[in-house]
Amino acid sequence: MNTLIIRGVRPYGEGDPVDVLVRDGVIAEIGDVEDDDAEVIDGDGAVLLPGFVDLHTHLREPGREDTETIETGSRAAALGGYTAVFAMANTDPVADNAVVVEHVARRGREVGLVDVHPVGAVTVGLKGEKLAELGTMAKTGVRVFSDDGHCVHDPLIMRRALEYSKALDVVVAQHAEEPRLTVGAQAHEGEQASRLGLQGWPAAAEEAIVARDCLLAKQVDARLHVCHVSTSGTADVLAWAKARGTKVSAEVTPHHLLLTDERLETYDPVNKVNPPLRTGDDVQALRRALAEGVIDCVATDHAPHAVQDKDCEWSAARPGMLGLQTALSIVVETMVETDLLDWRGVARVMSERPAAIAGLPDQGRPIEVGEPANLVLVDPGARWTVRGAELASISANTPFEGMELPARVVATVLRGRVTATSGRIPA
Ligand code: DOR
Ligand code: ZN
Numbered sequence: 001m002n003t004l005i006i007r008g009v010r011p012y013g014e015g016d017p018v019d020v021l022v023r024d025g026v027i028a029e030i031g032d033v034e035d036d037d038a039e040v041i042d043g044d045g046a047v048l049l050p051g052f053v054d055l056h057t058h059l060r061e062p063g064r065e066d067t068e069t070i071e072t073g074s075r076a077a078a079l080g081g082y083t084a085v086f087a088m089a090n091t092d093p094v095a096d097n098a099v100v101v102e103h104v105a106r107r108g109r110e111v112g113l114v115d116v117h118p119v120g121a122v123t124v125g126l127k128g129e130k131l132a133e134l135g136t137m138a139k140t141g142v143r144v145f146s147d148d149g150h151c152v153h154d155p156l157i158m159r160r161a162l163e164y165s166k167a168l169d170v171v172v173a174q175h176a177e178e179p180r181l182t183v184g185a186q187a188h189e190g191e192q193a194s195r196l197g198l199q200g201w202p203a204a205a206e207e208a209i210v211a212r213d214c215l216l217a218k219q220v221d222a223r224l225h226v227c228h229v230s231t232s233g234t235a236d237v238l239a240w241a242k243a244r245g246t247k248v249s250a251e252v253t254p255h256h257l258l259l260t261d262e263r264l265e266t267y268d269p270v271n272k273v274n275p276p277l278r279t280g281d282d283v284q285a286l287r288r289a290l291a292e293g294v295i296d297c298v299a300t301d302h303a304p305h306a307v308q309d310k311d312c313e314w315s316a317a318r319p320g321m322l323g324l325q326t327a328l329s330i331v332v333e334t335m336v337e338t339d340l341l342d343w344r345g346v347a348r349v350m351s352e353r354p355a356a357i358a359g360l361p362d363q364g365r366p367i368e369v370g371e372p373a374n375l376v377l378v379d380p381g382a383r384w385t386v387r388g389a390e391l392a393s394i395s396a397n398t399p400f401e402g403m404e405l406p407a408r409v410v411a412t413v414l415r416g417r418v419t420a421t422s423g424r425i426p427a
Contacts, residue, residue: 003035004416009043009377011367013343017045022373025415030369041418043377046410049347051083051374053354053363055144055173055251056227056299057324059085059116061107062100063092067395068304070104074113075392076302076324078419081376081409084115084355084363085324089126090149096121096132098140105141113419117358122147122161122172128154131161138168143358146173148227149274151209153179158213162222171249171357173225174213176234177275181205186315188276192261198314201276203231210234214241214248225357226250228301230275232285239294249357251299252286254330255321255399259283263399269310269317270399273303276319290349291340297353300327304395322398325391328378329405336380337406343380362415375413382408392425 002024008017011030021029021038054077060068070087077085087104089095095104101118108116120137124130126147134145145165152158152174165172182205187193189200210226214237217224229235229250241248255273260280263271271277289295303320310317331350335341341349347364355364365371385404388396412420419425 002416003038004413004418005033005035005038005040006048006377007040007042009046009048011048012347013047013380017043020048022413022416025373027367027369027371027373039418041377041411041421043410047343047378047380048367049343049376049378050351050364050367051376051412051414052081052328052350053358053360054082054085054300054302054324055297055354055358056148057085057087057302058090058304058320059087060091060304062103067306068393070107070116071111072392072394073302073324074108074111074116075425077114078412078425079392079409079423080324081328081378081412082114082324083374083412083414084117084360086117086119086144086358088148089119089121089146094121094125095119096124096126098136101137101142102140113425114414115363117144118142119173120145122152123157126150128152128157131157131164134161134164134170135168138170143170144173145170146175146227148173148175151175151177151179153209155212155216159216159220162217162220162224166220166222171223171225173227174209175227176206176209176213178205178208187264188261188278190261190279192264196264196267198264203233203278206231206275207233207237211237214246217248218244218246223247228253228256228275228299229286229295230256230278230282232282235285235289235294238289242294249296251297252290252295253299253301254323254327256286257283257290257334258330259399267314269312269314270321270397270401272314272317272319273321274319287334287338287340290335291345296357297349298327298331299354300324304393305397306395310397320397322388322391322393322395326386326398326400326405328409329407330400332380332407333405373413373416377410379408379410382406384408
């Protein structure tokens with residue numbers, strides 16, 4: 001029997017410290033507990049939360065193992081407090097069939113540091129032309145489908161995808177970008193892009209697709225998930241759609257909660273991401289929308305890239321930023337220290353809502369006796385300085401390099417097994 005005691009922790013940051021006894025992967029007791037044979041983690045008053053769930057991670061395997069693998073990405077996830085991640089389908093080959101998604105799931109199980117759920121592509125080769133075999137992939141256990149990196153822009157194909165997703169009880173996650181409006185786009189369309197001479201990516205290219213997809217989802221009574229919401233207008237569209245009963249959920253990334261297009265001043269491609277960094281007004285609106293539940297959850301869009309694909313001229317650089325190991329700290333900085341969310345709110349947006357959206361029965365559960373022990377221990381008082389080279393990812397493209405951030409993951413527990421502790425993966 002595998003027994004773990006987490007001593008002196010405050011579930012959801014509330015009340016006096018308690019001990020949590022975990023037996024065979026399940027929370028067996030909360031209070032003053034003793035068990036001489038148990039492995040012990042000293043919580044030292046840390047905040048105990050349900051393990052984080054990331055609906056949007058790029059693990060790059062198969063195809064770009066020079067930038068990340070399922071193993072290195074799993075390490076980054078465990079160190080970031082995650083107990084489940086969804087691996088996006090834009091790999092090479094694309095995860096648009098049962099063979100690739102089963103490979104990703106199997107490799108995730110072998111590594112065993114975090115539950116790796118493969119996302120299936122919506123269309124064959126992410127080309128937006130022909131629906132992939134959603135049913136075959138769903139049969140292997142795929143819960144989320146997305147062409148992320150590309151928008152499912154054809155409204156008829158999107159409608160069909162939503163109809164299938166309803167029948168299969170899965171969810172389509174849309175990368176909302178009307179491609180006709182973003183040809184050659186390099187930065188948020190606005191003053192800053194004009195000044196820097198960068199081709200603009202208009203807010204309306206995102207908002208128009210989100211509005212259209214909300215209408216389609218309502219029409220066919222399917223669920224829709226919106227990836228990486230980046231504009232205040234999209235938050236308005238979501239609020240409207242939710243008010244009229246659309247089954248829509250949405251995520252925001254840590255970088256869109258903190259960074260603005262003012263960062264583009266230096267032309268450093270570490271700040272290039274899709275959708276692009278927007279304005280300060282957008283950032284404020286996204287924080288409010290997340291606090292109010294208009295945006296349901298935080299997802300990292302962890303997007304590792306090789307040095308040669310980032311350390312080059314702006315227009316040639318690939319979009320994307322690392323996120324798994326900095327997400328919690330950015331959420332604390334932007335949402336907790338601003339009093340927009342308390343720790344229960346953090347549990348909601350980083351664990352409970354994403355688990356519910358993806359339909360994971362054993363993640364994002366309350367911290368109670370009888371519940372699965374998928375947990376993260378957070379030191380809210382810690383401060384640390386981000387160093388890309390020290391992160392577990394193979395790539396180092398973090399826009400937070402050199403920043404001092406609040407809060408650190410003390411330990412991550414997956415079904416009662418310690419997957420990360422004090423910034424290390426246990427042997
Ligand atoms: O910045 C991004 N990077 N946005 C995407 O949609 C795709 C991702 C990637 O795969 O690098
Ligand atoms: Zn995307």
